[in-house]
Amino acid sequence: MIQFDKLQTPAKGDKIKISEEKLVVTDTPIIPFIEGDGIGPDIMRASKRVWDAAVEKAYGGKRRIIWFELFAGDKAAEKYGEVLPEDTVRAIEHFIVAIKGPLTTPVGGGYRSLNVTMRQRLNLYACVRPVKYFEGVPSPVVHPERMNVVIFRENTEDVYAGIEWKEGTDEARKLIALLGDQFGVSIREDSGIGIKPISITGTKRLVRKAIQYALDRKLPSVTLVHKGNIMKFTEGAFRDWGYELAREEFGDVTVAEQELWERHDGQMPAGKILIKDRIADSMFQQVLTRTDEYSVVALPNLNGDYLSDACAAQIGGLGLAPGANIGDYVALFEATHGTAPKYAGMDKVNPGSLILSGVMMLEYLGWQEAADLINEAMGLAIKQKKVTYDLARLMGDVPPIKTSEFGSAIIENMKT
Numbered sequence: 001m002i003q004f005d006k007l008q009t010p011a012k013g014d015k016i017k018i019s020e021e022k023l024v025v026t027d028t029p030i031i032p033f034i035e036g037d038g039i040g041p042d043i044m045r046a047s048k049r050v051w052d053a054a055v056e057k058a059y060g061g062k063r064r065i066i067w068f069e070l071f072a073g074d075k076a077a078e079k080y081g082e083v084l085p086e087d088t089v090r091a092i093e094h095f096i097v098a099i100k101g102p103l104t105t106p107v108g109g110g111y112r113s114l115n116v117t118m119r120q121r122l123n124l125y126a127c128v129r130p131v132k133y134f135e136g137v138p139s140p141v142v143h144p145e146r147m148n149v150v151i152f153r154e155n156t157e158d159v160y161a162g163i164e165w166k167e168g169t170d171e172a173r174k175l176i177a178l179l180g181d182q183f184g185v186s187i188r189e190d191s192g193i194g195i196k197p198i199s200i201t202g203t204k205r206l207v208r209k210a211i212q213y214a215l216d217r218k219l220p221s222v223t224l225v226h227k228g229n230i231m232k233f234t235e236g237a238f239r240d241w242g243y244e245l246a247r248e249e250f251g252d253v254t255v256a257e258q259e260l261w262e263r264h265d266g267q268m269p270a271g272k273i274l275i276k277d278r279i280a281d282s283m284f285q286q287v288l289t290r291t292d293e294y295s296v297v298a299l300p301n302l303n304g305d306y307l308s309d310a311c312a313a314q315i316g317g318l319g320l321a322p323g324a325n326i327g328d329y330v331a332l333f334e335a336t337h338g339t340a341p342k343y344a345g346m347d348k349v350n351p352g353s354l355i356l357s358g359v360m361m362l363e364y365l366g367w368q369e370a371a372d373l374i375n376e377a378m379g380l381a382i383k384q385k386k387v388t389y390d391l392a393r394l395m396g397d398v399p400p401i402k403t404s405e406f407g408s409a410i411i412e413n414m415k416t
Contacts, residue, residue: 002094004087006079013066016096016365018329023096025365027063032091036101037073038339039403043351044101046407050351050374051358053411058370068095072114073103084114089121092332099333099361101354104341115325115334116162119155124325124332125202126209127153127301129308130360136383137316138394146291147314150219152210153304155325157202158234160301164194198234198300203241209326210298211250214273219295222246222254224277225303238300239277246275280307287311312336319349319390322356324364331364333357347402350388352378355410377413381406384413 002009013030016023035044048067055063070088077083092098103114118124129151133144141147165171172193179185187193210222224243228236246254250273257276260266268274278286280303287294287310299307312321318337325332335354343349355374362371381387385398386409392400401409 002090004091005085007068007070007087007091010066010068013068015094018096023329023365025367027059028066029097029365030066030068030095031361032068032070032095032098034070034072034088034098034100034103035075036335036339037075037104038102038341038344039349040073040101040103040335040339042343042345042347042403043335043349043354046351046403047354047358049407050355050410051362051370053414054362054370054373054377055367057414058367058373063367063370070098072100072118084117089118092118093122093330096329097331097333097361097364099354099358100335102335102337102339104339116160118332119325120161122325122327122330122332123156124327124330125155126206126326127151127155127304127308128213128324128326128360129153129304129312129321129336130356131308131311131315131321133315134320134379134382136385136395137320137391139314139316141288141314143291144314144316147287147311148292149287149294149311150213150296151304151308151311152206152213152296152298153308154198154202154206154238154299154301156301157197157199158301159194159196160305161195161197163197164192167192196231196234198238200237200241203238203300204245207242207245207298208249210296211246211254211273211275214296215250215253219273220268221274221276221294222296222298223283223294224275225280225283225297225299225307226277227280227303228277229279235280235300235303242277242298243275283307284310288314308336316391316394318353319388320352320356322353322358322360324357324360326364331361333361333364347404348389348400349403350390351403351406355407373414374410376415377410380413381409384409 013028014026016025016029035041070091071079072084072088076085132148175193176187214222224239226235226239228239254273254275312318321336323334323336359371359374388406389400392398
């Protein structure tokens, strides 16, 4: 068994393994978790109760998650003297599947985003964000029920690669001078400089995962979203490489949008997936006006960041938006919102994002029955107006319940 500096591996439970390119999950998998900062302990506490109850009810006690706490952010700083200890990275890599609450990301100065660092260290190149409406949740749009998309956002490249230099530094001045001298590019001397890399490798592995997801779930389309009309050799290339990947590896089960009209008179062949693309600004409009035309969406990092939050706004906000960072096999599921430190320890905020991220985790383990129990039970709790303050204030004259009480309401609604 792997040895850690300051962690004690659970005495019981089993490591998830990989065999023939698939996860091998026993009835008692060890799942690492990170509470997170701010409201993290509150929502993790409620969420674990929900996940455990669903597994217990779905499998009659024959299956159980063995939880293993890891540390990042404030708790790691106290225990290790650093915000992301090597123990944590090694444990997630070793045990394959993990889940975490929100972690503090300083704005401007301070340390780099721990979320970004973990994605890059563990090569979790796909940020996967399902966005689906729960009946009864107040929404700013007329037909929120039409929103049902899964966003695949590239996680390691684009501006989130963090290749940048502060204004006034020697590095920034040298790069500005180099671009001027060697390439004839004029940049103001008082500029900060960032570089936006998008590669064939990064693009194709993301699009491959998006298409495979659509195939596995029999979804109708994958849309490549980009700003290729302006950034032709980065975002435009993302589009071209995405189509290329679809032709090369999924040519027998995909149809490009142009081919749909040229070869099929606009009629989609049965059993195939449509591959299409949209300019980013147009896509922001179309997820409002033509929402149900999209099912799986693949994007470079920054566009994906914006679009996933814009879609979440239609279904009640980030409090109900789950997420995961997934590589070839290693997967880190997470709440998609921030730490909300002013509410820390108040047992007040909505744990829905983290609970639903756990639903994704259960699906990833192949425990679909437990995942379905939670989805159904949460939907019932919302219909019963047993909700935390963020949803209660939107519903009107509805008394809010606590974080822990929302978890209890979900558990009470579980039916086997």
